[in-house]
Amino acid sequence: xxxxxxxxxxxxxxxxxxxxxxxAELTHDFASSLDVEETLQHAVDQIIRHLHAEAASIxxxxxxxxxxxxxxxxxxVDITGLRLQKNEGIVxxxxxxxxxxxxxxxxxxxxxxAGVDQGTGFVTRSILCAPLTVRGExxxxxxxxxxxxxxxxxxxxxxxLATTVAAAAALAIHNARMAAALVEQERVRKELELAREIxxxxxxxxxxxxxxxxxxxxxAREVSGDFYDYFRLPDGRVxxxxxxxxxxGMNAALLMAKTTSLLRCLAKRIDDPGELLSRVNxxxxxxASLGMFVTIxxxxxxxxxxxxALANGGHLPPFQRAAAGRYIDLPPQMxxxxxxAGLVYPTDTLVLDGGCVYLFTDGLTESxxxxxxxxGLSGLRRLLDEVAxxxxxxxxxxxxxxxxxxxxxxxxxxxxxxxELDEPLLALRVQADPRELAQVRTTVQETAEAAGxxxxxxxxxxxxxxxxxxxxxxxxxxxxxxxxxDLEIRRDGDALEVWLRDRAPAVDPVDIKPRPLEExxxxxxxxxFIREAMDDCTYGNLGACxxxxxxMTKRIVQ
Amino acid sequence: xxxxxxxxSGYAIVHLSGDIDLSCSPEARKLILERLAAGKHxxxxxxxxxxxxSSGIASLVEGYQTARKKNLQxxxxxxxxxxxxxxxxxxxxxxxxIHASVADRVK
Numbered sequence: 001x002x003x004x005x006x007x008x009x010x011x012x013x014x015x016x017x018x019x020x021x022x023x024a025e026l027t028h029d030f031a032s033s034l035d036v037e038e039t040l041q042h043a044v045d046q047i048i049r050h051l052h053a054e055a056a057s058i059x060x061x062x063x064x065x066x067x068x069x070x071x072x073x074x075x076x077v078d079i080t081g082l083r084l085q086k087n088e089g090i091v092x093x094x095x096x097x098x099x100x101x102x103x104x105x106x107x108x109x110x111x112x113x114a115g116v117d118q119g120t121g122f123v124t125r126s127i128l129c130a131p132l133t134v135r136g137e138x139x140x141x142x143x144x145x146x147x148x149x150x151x152x153x154x155x156x157x158x159x160x161l162a163t164t165v166a167a168a169a170a171l172a173i174h175n176a177r178m179a180a181a182l183v184e185q186e187r188v189r190k191e192l193e194l195a196r197e198i199x200x201x202x203x204x205x206x207x208x209x210x211x212x213x214x215x216x217x218x219x220a221r222e223v224s225g226d227f228y229d230y231f232r233l234p235d236g237r238v239x240x241x242x243x244x245x246x247x248x249g250m251n252a253a254l255l256m257a258k259t260t261s262l263l264r265c266l267a268k269r270i271d272d273p274g275e276l277l278s279r280v281n282x283x284x285x286x287x288a289s290l291g292m293f294v295t296i297x298x299x300x301x302x303x304x305x306x307x308x309a310l311a312n313g314g315h316l317p318p319f320q321r322a323a324a325g326r327y328i329d330l331p332p333q334m335x336x337x338x339x340x341a342g343l344v345y346p347t348d349t350l351v352l353d354g355g356c357v358y359l360f361t362d363g364l365t366e367s368x369x370x371x372x373x374x375x376g377l378s379g380l381r382r383l384l385d386e387v388a389x390x391x392x393x394x395x396x397x398x399x400x401x402x403x404x405x406x407x408x409x410x411x412x413x414x415x416x417x418x419x420e421l422d423e424p425l426l427a428l429r430v431q432a433d434p435r436e437l438a439q440v441r442t443t444v445q446e447t448a449e450a451a452g453x454x455x456x457x458x459x460x461x462x463x464x465x466x467x468x469x470x471x472x473x474x475x476x477x478x479x480x481x482x483x484x485x486d487l488e489i490r491r492d493g494d495a496l497e498v499w500l501r502d503r504a505p506a507v508d509p510v511d512i513k514p515r516p517l518e519e520x521x522x523x524x525x526x527x528x529f530i531r532e533a534m535d536d537c538t539y540g541n542l543g544a545c546x547x548x549x550x551x552m553t554k555r556i557v558q
Numbered sequence: 559x560x561x562x563x564x565x566x567s568g569y570a571i572v573h574l575s576g577d578i579d580l581s582c583s584p585e586a587r588k589l590i591l592e593r594l595a596a597g598k599h600x601x602x603x604x605x606x607x608x609x610x611x612s613s614g615i616a617s618l619v620e621g622y623q624t625a626r627k628k629n630l631q632x633x634x635x636x637x638x639x640x641x642x643x644x645x646x647x648x649x650x651x652x653x654x655x656i657h658a659s660v661a662d663r664v665k
Contacts, residue, residue, distance in 0.1 A: 434579065441577075470580050526612040
């Protein structure tokens, strides 16, 4: 079975020149197109024209390699989309054996799927079927029906030609698929990159120094859905959250962005973390796509009362490590956000008495050692014990260093938050009695100078504390010396933070304002002095029974 | 705070020294207002003042205003550095007549 030599037409109806031209055109087409659909359609069109076939179709194995699907066809009947079992018919046989099949007279052939003809009205007389094979792997077959010239039946020369064309087509399909895979790979890579950018943009940056919360996020190779957030509220409380969005890539990043924004916005209005999560849960349930959810712990730390109020939606419970190194179990959790609307998330409170609280995502506990064992909760506790002596600012980094030194592998982000209050430089309770003021001034001056403040800087702080105490004595307790004033000075980065707290009836912060200086009258100067002496001053009340506070900060100037 | 009251060149001089804070500013106020009530031109000597808070400053402001109402003279003399910085902060250094000494004031 060779193609006839010379310039004349042979029994199959084409000349060698025509054949050469057709092959050249086809292979050129195949080589130049990277679009599978276009390549295939062009191929079948060309094939029925040049091989004088009535119909041609290309069947490809589906992704599961179980069925053969007609992807393109040319001829009187459109069978695109037709599915055949892998071993069905002549196409199936060609694919199974990887060899070209010819059935000169179909009616006598057992493996012909006769149902096709009955369904379409097309009368098949002769079939030529060549496997599409690339590097030994058969990906489908090219099927030709009924010769339009000669006796209407395929012959040996057709078979040879079909094999050649099929090989070129298979290579073209393979190339187009590879190209599509590369494009897809690039798209996924870009998407993950973008998602990572979104994730990074959500982590808190430029937060004020000295907040009693530290966070760390070590990205895994693949983007995860971890995020954390924290910021100080105007009343002095500190909001925090750590969360993990199910899924990866853009969808997860977008849900993460949405959840963060919702939380940031609502945390400024809703004081109760349980209610906060309930509201965000309802919102996410309304709009998130199915199967997307968020595990989260969110809460508020009040540095004055040392209390943490938090709520947990399906997240790993945080660890509270007491000062003595004992771990205190935190209550069980509720379902993640975004699954069931209308849930009421409860709020739990705990008191930070010298210890600290760790919040983390499962990337940490699921990190693997050399033998494939997960770190687990108990492993994490052991590790936390080891780094317990490290200063808070460096502790999370120390922990990650330990993990890496132990050769642990991370398949997911490592994300952690540490909540720990620095011990105050000064904690003092005095009676609301003017005769106490001299002692308060001396103590504050010593504390400020010991913290590195120069004479002027310390004098400013002394003046502000003195004036603030006076306001409490005169306006808060109305001169009743039985009242108490709690004074705390903490280091807050490169600044000192001064807290004064009373148990007097609530004062609306709006009513505390300096008088205009040009209004020459006794009194009202104190608030102005404080504002002049300090960098920042915030007043607030803690509700009817818990009194008022003032928080003042001053950068340490030598 | 410690104090004494003297007279010089027709002025009552209220000498205040030490820390003038809320624990003693009512007393300082009383000392000043009593001189003015008695119809005396009054000067407050702040040379020995180591600290003065807004309530102390308020006593001086009240003295100044009362003197104006009664057409009496009122002023500060020998203002210590500690007191001066607070007066400056309250922008009162340009309001009160301030002199180095009684002699300076009389000149």
